[in-house]
Amino acid sequence: MAFDYDKWIRPGKLPHIWCPGCGHGIVMKGLIRAMDTLNLKKEETAVVSGIGCASRLPGYIDCCTLHTAHGRAAAFATGVKMAKPEMNVILVGGDGDGTAIGGNHFIHACRRNINMTYIIMNNYIYGMTGGQFSPCTPTGHKASTTPYGNPDPGFDIAKLAIGAGATFVARGTAFHANQIDKLIAEAIQHKGFSVVEILDDCPTTYGRRNKYKSVIEMMNRLKDVAVPVKAAEKMTAEQLQGKVLTGVLYKDETKPEYTAEYAKVIERAQAAK
Amino acid sequence: MSKKVAFLQGNEAAAHGALYAGCDFFAGYPITPSTEVSEVLSAELPKIGGKFMQMEDEIAAMATILGASLAGAKVCTSTSGPGLSLKQELIGYGCIAEIPCVIYNVMRGGPSTGMPTGPSQSDVMAAKWGTHGDHPAICLTPASVQETYEEMIRAFNLAEKYRTPVMVMPDEIVAHMRERVVFPEKGEIEVVPRKSPTVPPEQYKPYDTSFGDVPPLASFGSGYKFHVTGLNKMQDGFPTTKADVVQAEEERQIRKVDANIDDIVTFEEYMLDDAEVVVVAYGSTSRSARYAVNVAREQGIKAGMFRIKTFWPFPDKQIKALASRVKGIVIPEMNLGMCSLELERCAQGKVPVLGIFRVDGEPINPDQILAKIKEVK
Numbered sequence: 301m302a303f304d305y306d307k308w309i310r311p312g313k314l315p316h317i318w319c320p321g322c323g324h325g326i327v328m329k330g331l332i333r334a335m336d337t338l339n340l341k342k343e344e345t346a347v348v349s350g351i352g353c354a355s356r357l358p359g360y361i362d363c364c365t366l367h368t369a370h371g372r373a374a375a376f377a378t379g380v381k382m383a384k385p386e387m388n389v390i391l392v393g394g395d396g397d398g399t400a401i402g403g404n405h406f407i408h409a410c411r412r413n414i415n416m417t418y419i420i421m422n423n424y425i426y427g428m429t430g431g432q433f434s435p436c437t438p439t440g441h442k443a444s445t446t447p448y449g450n451p452d453p454g455f456d457i458a459k460l461a462i463g464a465g466a467t468f469v470a471r472g473t474a475f476h477a478n479q480i481d482k483l484i485a486e487a488i489q490h491k492g493f494s495v496v497e498i499l500d501d502c503p504t505t506y507g508r509r510n511k512y513k514s515v516i517e518m519m520n521r522l523k524d525v526a527v528p529v530k531a532a533e534k535m536t537a538e539q540l541q542g543k544v545l546t547g548v549l550y551k552d553e554t555k556p557e558y559t560a561e562y563a564k565v566i567e568r569a570q571a572a573k
Numbered sequence: 574m575s576k577k578v579a580f581l582q583g584n585e586a587a588a589h590g591a592l593y594a595g596c597d598f599f600a601g602y603p604i605t606p607s608t609e610v611s612e613v614l615s616a617e618l619p620k621i622g623g624k625f626m627q628m629e630d631e632i633a634a635m636a637t638i639l640g641a642s643l644a645g646a647k648v649c650t651s652t653s654g655p656g657l658s659l660k661q662e663l664i665g666y667g668c669i670a671e672i673p674c675v676i677y678n679v680m681r682g683g684p685s686t687g688m689p690t691g692p693s694q695s696d697v698m699a700a701k702w703g704t705h706g707d708h709p710a711i712c713l714t715p716a717s718v719q720e721t722y723e724e725m726i727r728a729f730n731l732a733e734k735y736r737t738p739v740m741v742m743p744d745e746i747v748a749h750m751r752e753r754v755v756f757p758e759k760g761e762i763e764v765v766p767r768k769s770p771t772v773p774p775e776q777y778k779p780y781d782t783s784f785g786d787v788p789p790l791a792s793f794g795s796g797y798k799f800h801v802t803g804l805n806k807m808q809d810g811f812p813t814t815k816a817d818v819v820q821a822e823e824e825r826q827i828r829k830v831d832a833n834i835d836d837i838v839t840f841e842e843y844m845l846d847d848a849e850v851v852v853v854a855y856g857s858t859s860r861s862a863r864y865a866v867n868v869a870r871e872q873g874i875k876a877g878m879f880r881i882k883t884f885w886p887f888p889d890k891q892i893k894a895l896a897s898r899v900k901g902i903v904i905p906e907m908n909l910g911m912c913s914l915e916l917e918r919c920a921q922g923k924v925p926v927l928g929i930f931r932v933d934g935e936p937i938n939p940d941q942i943l944a945k946i947k948e949v950k
Contacts, residue, residue, distance in 0.1 A: 310800075313811070343774070343796050348640075359800055359811060364793040366643065367802035367812075368636065369666050375633040379640025379648075382624050383598055384794035387644070405636070408629035562624060569619030 308332040308342075310362045317356050321507075321515030323474025323500040327421050328357050330472075330480025330498075331390070335363075337485050345388040348377040350402055353428045354394040354421040354500075371402025374409040374418065381416055385559040388488060391418040396426045396434035399455050403435070410464035410493050414558035417487045417494045420457055421474075423502040431505025442509040461495040462550045468494035469550040474501060475522035476546065486548065492557050499526070499544065577756040583721045583748040584651075587677050587741065588613035590725025591649045593757070595764055596675075597623035598646035600637040602630055602656060605689045606745045607679040610651035631659035635676075639663060642672045643801060645792030647729060647767075651677040655686060657696055657703065664738050665704035666803045668826065671780070671790070673732035673767065675725070676740045679748040680856075680907075682934055691934030692745035694856055695908035700740050701885050707823055709830040711837060712740040712885040714855040718752035723762065724882070730765035731837060735829045736787050742884070744907060746857035746936060770797065779810040780822070786829050830886055838888050841880040844870065848877030850949045851895050852903045853916055855881040858937050862905060865942035876946050881912070892919035901949030905929040905937040925949070 309332075318324045335345065345363040349355035351370035358365035364387075368376040373391045381389045398406050398420045409416065425443060426432040433443035433450045436457065440449045461469045468490040470483040480498060487494035501507060501518040512518045529547040532540060581589070588610045591599070599618060601611040615625040624641075628634040631652055638648035652660060657678045667674055680696045682688030700712040711731055715721040724741055732739040770777050770789040774797045781788045788808075791797035804812035805819040813819065830837065844866055845851065854862035859880045869876035879895060881888060892915075896902065901924050904913045913928040920926055927945050931937050 343798050344794060346644075346793050359802070362798065364798050365800045366640070366793075367800070367804070368640075369662055369803050372632065372636040372663065375628065375636030376640035378626070378628075378633075379598070379600065379637035379642070379646075380644045380793055381640075382626065382637070383641040383644035383646040384792075387794045404629050405633050408633070566619045566622055566624075569616070570622075573620050 303333060305329060305332050308335060308362055309360055313360050316360055318353060319504045321501065321503040321518070322353070323423070323498070324354050324357065324421055326474045326477050327419065327480060327498050327500065328360065330477065331392070331419065331484055332361070333481035334484035334488060337481065338488055340388050344386065345390065346377070346380050347390050347392060348373045348380065349391065350393045350397040351428075352394040352397045352426070354392060355397055357392045371397055371400070372405060373397070374402060374405035377416055378409060378414060381414055381559060382562070389416040390488065391416060393420060394427070395420060395422040395424065395436040395457065399435045399457060399460065407460070407464035410461050410466035410495070412558040413465060413467050413492045413555050415491055415493070417484065417496065419484060419496045419498065421498050421500045422457060423500040423506060425502050425506040427502045427505050431502070431509060444505070444509075457497045458495070458549050465555070466495045467492035467552040467555050468548070470495070470548045471497045471499070471544070471546050473499040473522040473526050473546060475519045476526060479546070483548070490551070491553070492555060576758065579754050579756065580751055581718055581754045582609060582751050583718045583743050584609035584679070585613050586718045586722040586754050587651070587725050588617065589756070590722040591675070591729065592617055592621070593762065593764070594726040594729035595647045596649050596729065597621070598638065598641040598648045599624070599650065600626040600628050600634040600641070601651050602628055602634045604631070604653045604656045606681055606748055607651045607653045607677065610677055631656040632663060635660040635663040638674050639667055639670075639672050642674050643793050645795060647733075649675040649677060651679070653679045653681050653689075654683040654693070654696055657699055661699070661704040665706060665708060667738040668704065668708035669706075669803055669805070670801050671736040671826070672738070673736055673790070674738050675728045675732055676738060677725070678740055678742045680742055680744045682932065688934045690745070692857065692936060693907045693932065694744050694858065695911065695932065696742060697884050697908070698911050700742060707827060709735070709737050709827055710885040711735070711737065711830060712742055712883070714881060714884045715741065715743050715747060716856050716859045716880065717747065718750065719754050720882075721747060722754055726762050726764065730763065733765045733767045734787070735833070736790055737829060744856040774798065778808045780806060780808045782808060782825065786825050786832065834886050837883055838886055839882040840888050840891060841882060843878040843880065845877035845879060845895070847875055849875040849900045850877070850903060850946050851899045852876065852878045852905065852942060852946065853881065853892070853912065854878060854905055855884060855912065858905050858907060861937050861939045862942055864939040865946060868939065868943055869946050874946060887915050887919075889919050892916060893921075896920040896923045899924060902926045903929070903942065903945045903949065905942050905945070907931050907937065
């Protein structure tokens with residue numbers, strides 16, 4: 301029997317705003333399957349976002365949802381989690397929102413290792429504003445503000461998250477739809493700050509400027525560049541040239557989690573009273 | 574039983590006032606001259622099971638208290654000029670999403686880094702006009718350490734009652750001077766709880782105006798699921814661009830304050846009954862003004878003081894009434910004429926408004942005010 305997504309979608313809120321061919325809907329379905337698999341309680345789950353196409357996702361989900369300001373999702377979500385540590389807090393957003401204007405909040409949420417899951421839909425572009433280059437736009441590529449090719453080097457979001465102290469970092473793609481829910485579910489179950497980067501596509505503002513003839517071509521690119529971490533172990537550096545690793549890239553279960561650490565602060569303060 | 578008394582700094586009193594009001598979550602970022610609030614609350618909040626966070630920046634501190642407030646906490650942050658500039662984006666979010674919170678801002682010299690340890694009163698306009706768009710503004714300007722304590726409690730009450738951010742803005746002199754504080758007993762000062770929904774979760778709308786201009790606010794994690802956004806929204810919290818809905822919602826947000834001015838605005842009248850010259854003052858400047866008025870009276874000049882305790886909403890009604898019965902208004906302030914503009918607006922040209930404006934980091938002394946009082950003919 302087909303999976304019933306409707307039980308997680310708010311009545312009357314579809315159709316969504318995303319363009320035909322956009323992968324955000326695939327990610328949303330993955331998130332829904334993950335929440336369903338884990339049997340999360342809607343009332344005990346907060347889905348928090350910033351600004352941008354991907355950040356419109358919470359509005360469709362039938363949970364406690366918070367569509368904040370540009371880049372601020374991690375900081376708002378930290379407040380929700382600290383006030384109600386028992387809640388599941390899931391952040392969603394795009395690459396520009398998360399790593400440019402929200403970069404500081406992102407790395408510090410990683411550093412604290414606060415028990416939340418951040419799903420970053422990386423489509424290499426600011427889609428909602430019409431296709432300006434983001435910190436993830438590949439060097440040389442075209443955007444509405446890089447008409448002569450992008451001079452900026454890009455971020456590797458997963459490496460950024462690992463370097464900043466996140467304790468679960470995974471990467472998937474919008475093409476590998478069946479893997480998304482598993483990565484997200486594992487991230488939610490992890491006790492600590494977990495980051496799931498999903499390589500995504502924006503045919504409207506990125507694809508057509510960069511000579512992708514169709515959505516299928518963009519999706520095929522995601523299929524071609526992705527190499528599961530297990531498979532990569534058997535490949536040479538030459539074979540891995542231009543490839544992107546997918547799957548669970550990093551996991552550390554030893555670093556203390558922030559809300560648990562703060563509970564100890566309270567214990568110490570009350571013992572000293 | 575005698576009351577507990579302490580010798581406290583303004584910032585310390587603010588922290589204790591927040592605790593009296595039931596603050597259980599604070600997020601801040603170190604900034605002179607308000608850091609003592611963080612230091613006190615980092616020690617005191619965990620003792621009562623509350624939480625203190627030092628965030629990565631001023632914006633994060635503001636975002637985090639808004640998130641915590643939505644999850645049911647009573648929240649506060651503290652900052653000063655440059656931090657207030659950074660927080661403005663999310664103060665606007667708090668206004669449109671209608672999230673109770675208190676922002677304690679110590680006024681230091683500016684613009685930019687300005688004079689971090691010098692007093693100023695130059696953030697009063699930023700309190701109303703700092704964030705973009707039309708929005709309600711409540712700003713309290715205490716003049717003593719005791720009043721800072723009490724105004725923090727009132728700020729929490731107003732934030733909950735009107736479901737909006739409230740600012741408490743002492744100047745650096747009030748924030749850093751030490752005075753005797755008499756702590757009220759528990760229950761002596763009213764603490765206003767958040768208006769929670771009475772309808773079952775499936776009927777709840779976060780901006781349901783059938784409950785009046787201030788709809789009840791549910792908490793995340795309390796059995797209610799709802800949507801919050803910084804976009805113009807409908808009563809169910811979802812975004813809209815419908816002209817009539819946007820207009821009505823924006824007007825309601827302003828009306829929460831405008832229709833309740835008499836409940837919010839507070840002031841002190843000092844020797845005003847027969848006054849011919851009124852000194853309008855707020856914050857530490859009012860202490861010099863009181864002294865100047867006393868000396869003027871000794872010299873036979875009928876001077877008085879109107880002390881602004883609530884800067885926003887501005888006490889228009891009271892100033893208009895004064896302007897029609899005095900010969901002149903004197904306004905000493907540690908900026909280049911901010912309150913002065915409001916007074917001129919209210920005086921409508923009926924009487925002269927004489928300003929004493931200092932931005933050199935020095936307090937305005939009574940002699941300066943007395944000399945200006947004597948200029949009123």
